[in-house]
Amino acid sequence: MSTQLQFDEKKRKAIAQCSRCGFCRAVCPIFDLTKRPMTNARGKMILLKEVMEGKLPLTEAIAQAFLRCTTCMNCTTNCPSGVDPQEMVKAMRKDMVGAGFDNLFKAMGETVEKTGNIYGETERQDWGHQKGIAPVVLFLGCVGTYREEESIGETLQLLDILKVDFTLIDEVCCSGVLDDVGYTMKGDLARRNIQEIRKTGAKTLITTCPYCYRVFKDHPSYKDLGLEIKHITQFLKDFDFEVKTDKKVTYHDPCDLGRHAGIYEEPREIIRKIAPNFVEPRRTRENAMCCGAGGGFRGAFAKESVKIARNRLSQIIDETGAEILLTECPSCLHNFKNAKRQKQKIEIYNLTEFLARLYRERERPSTKEAA
Numbered sequence: 001m002s003t004q005l006q007f008d009e010k011k012r013k014a015i016a017q018c019s020r021c022g023f024c025r026a027v028c029p030i031f032d033l034t035k036r037p038m039t040n041a042r043g044k045m046i047l048l049k050e051v052m053e054g055k056l057p058l059t060e061a062i063a064q065a066f067l068r069c070t071t072c073m074n075c076t077t078n079c080p081s082g083v084d085p086q087e088m089v090k091a092m093r094k095d096m097v098g099a100g101f102d103n104l105f106k107a108m109g110e111t112v113e114k115t116g117n118i119y120g121e122t123e124r125q126d127w128g129h130q131k132g133i134a135p136v137v138l139f140l141g142c143v144g145t146y147r148e149e150e151s152i153g154e155t156l157q158l159l160d161i162l163k164v165d166f167t168l169i170d171e172v173c174c175s176g177v178l179d180d181v182g183y184t185m186k187g188d189l190a191r192r193n194i195q196e197i198r199k200t201g202a203k204t205l206i207t208t209c210p211y212c213y214r215v216f217k218d219h220p221s222y223k224d225l226g227l228e229i230k231h232i233t234q235f236l237k238d239f240d241f242e243v244k245t246d247k248k249v250t251y252h253d254p255c256d257l258g259r260h261a262g263i264y265e266e267p268r269e270i271i272r273k274i275a276p277n278f279v280e281p282r283r284t285r286e287n288a289m290c291c292g293a294g295g296g297f298r299g300a301f302a303k304e305s306v307k308i309a310r311n312r313l314s315q316i317i318d319e320t321g322a323e324i325l326l327t328e329c330p331s332c333l334h335n336f337k338n339a340k341r342q343k344q345k346i347e348i349y350n351l352t353e354f355l356a357r358l359y360r361e362r363e364r365p366s367t368k369e370a371a
């Protein structure tokens with residue numbers, strides 16, 4: 001195993017650019033939890049400088065430290081020197097694997113290859129929805145399909161209520177995450193998805209998962225797909241909804257949807273239509289704190305990931321006093337639901353799921369009518 005890394009010009013420049021100001025500490029969800037310097041961007045940049053200058057050998061502990069990042073991009077957004085630490089983290093994870101420091105995501109890659117999903121599940125819920133020819137394909141993603149089945153079921157119902165002519169496909173993991181955790185995405189899986197999508201004749205692909213959205217839109221493996229790619233909030237933003245809630249509603253920006261994809265306004269346009277009592281958390285939009293689920297962090301450090309979600313949830317409750325927390329990301333949803341304490345009364349939904357529930361409530365006869 002090599003204990004040396006090669007630093008190209010781009011990496012050397014980024015390392016030299018870091019002024020060690022520490023602005024990134026205040027926004028790092030992992031530093032917020034652990035207070036350990038090597039967990040935030042500043043600490044990682046210092047470590048890399050030492051390794052680059054040969055003052056520190058590359059060790060297993062350093063390779064592990066680079067897994068401690070949710071790639072939330074909050075450090076990047078707040079760095080006054082223009083450094084992009086999360087891109088460095090992703091690049092260094094690859095270099096460290098290349099140097100022989102395999103990490104637990106090697107096994108995840110093998111699972112994805114074998115079963116087509118990150119969890120190694122062999123059966124998936126049948127929502128009773130058609131698969132065939134349609135103008136729109138809905139891609140569900142692993143987390144929604146295998147961990148947030150109820151929420152996904154509601155999203156499908158909403159599309160039916162809104163009379164969207166859409167189809168599901170026999171999808172497999174987009175596998176983009178492997179590129180972020182030290183390995184490479186599985187080209188075979190991408191080709192299978194492309195083949196299934198093409199069979200539908202669809203012109204538009206929509207995803208509920210912001211990460212899948214980014215992979216379909218930006219990853220070279222999907223560049224020839226030839227469809228319009230939309231996150232479901234972009235797809236639904238111009239619809240008229242015939243439902244409303246009086247409850248106090250707030251919204252959490254998923255890192256992959258907000259900072260990474262720049263989609264802030266579309267979910268808010270939908271929420272404003274249905275919730276006049278909409279209130280923003282103090283740390284919102286590009287400054288929203290991460291829920292702790294991304295960048296492979298939940299897979300590697302599940303307990304810490306849930307603690308980060310707990311911090312973010314408490315922050316949102318304290319800052320807004322909301323009764324309903326909405327987001328549109330199966331990973332954020334899943335982490336928040338795991339983090340919620342019994343005494344916390346806030347209800348947590350994906351926006352599309354919440355809309356479907358509002359429609360159902362509208363159909364339900366009132367107690368008076370029922371009597």
Ligand code: SF4
Nearest residue numbers: 018019021022024079
């Ligand atoms: S904010 Fe930027 S320049 Fe400052 S310590 Fe963090 S990475 Fe370095």
Ligand code: SF4
Nearest residue numbers: 028069070072073075
């Ligand atoms: S991307 Fe997020 S988790 Fe990673 S170092 Fe930056 S602020 Fe911390």
